[in-house]
Amino acid sequence: QLVIYYGEYRSLVLDDGTMASDAIGFWDYLDTYLRSMHLKAGHGGHTDSGEVGDFGYWLAVIDFIGFILGGFFVFFMLQTYPTCWKCSRYLRKITKTGQMFPDHGQFAKYYDTLFQHPVDSRPFADLMKGNPKVRKPALGTVLVGSDLLGCEHCKTQLLAQKVQILGKKGWKDIAKLTRNVRLPDGVDLRQVVTPG
Template structure:
């Protein structure tokens, strides 16, 4: 019974974010004439549709995390349906709000099907830094609409994948909550090597671990090419209190830190040890 209630809860939150996304996109278009989901790069990369599809399905992500429901085929199907329907729901919302300017609404004059046909064929493209208007694209508007449809779908799939890879307690299969984070920078390779090779070798509930986690380079030192960043995250299960440490390593390139996935590692904390206070002291 509890599982059924949780499934219904996840679906309810998912449907709520679907409606919220549609309403927000429609109202923004109505008051500004800017349609978020039509935003694209290189004409055919539907960035706006990806964002809107992910936003429409985001309720399933947050609902599942909140209610500790693992992603199932049922949730996946719902996410796909919500992401797919969102585009047409936005079209319909814009259709219902379109004022023809003579006291008549578009919905009083033409059917939704006819409106959509005219809308897609009269779509305009704006390209280049000056946003040059290319004029109505005609039948190519349907191609653009299809790429946007795919963008909505991919956005929904992205949400599902993020839910699938979210850390889970090995004992009770509940989602782990973030308890604390610690970011450390190393300008010298030898300092990082000493830290990386030692920090998980000492007892995590001892003073040496706290000392290593406290290490930090001088505050006035800025990240330069080759600077190494260690981000250590402590997660815990709200049910059985199991804790796990995840450590991700990044290296500063020309303009930003880049992941070094082969150095990412995880450590399960022995039962009965709580590192929350230890992380807070660092």
């Protein structure tokens, strides 16, 4: 944040064409800058509180804390994104599909047998494309969302599946059934994982 303030200080040209850095020291500039800030409120910022004085230092601290928290938030969010195990680039979503099962029995049969088949086989494709007819989801309906992710650089792919069950309060994620499966080199499931 100090670097930003210093950059503004070094590039500021006064009305008479003089560089601010030739007329005043950085710390004096920063003190004047922070004390002379204005707070504006209301729709379109029409209400001006005037110069904030010493409170400008607190505003700078609040800005700094927001900047740090924003950086940590982005960092931790990026930790949850899957990356390519070969070249460490972030994987991009290629396509996705969803399958709904009217009861736990049909879902369990699908979920437990899907990866017993080779991912480039016909039985695997049939299971991925199969979609039991569920006209109106009822309590206990299971939804499987499948996202196909891929690396644009080395073309590796990953199949990410998330499971949700419809309860009285809506769809609930079943985290323990979430799975991310790396696909063998050369396997392309774009024709298999298609919106149904």
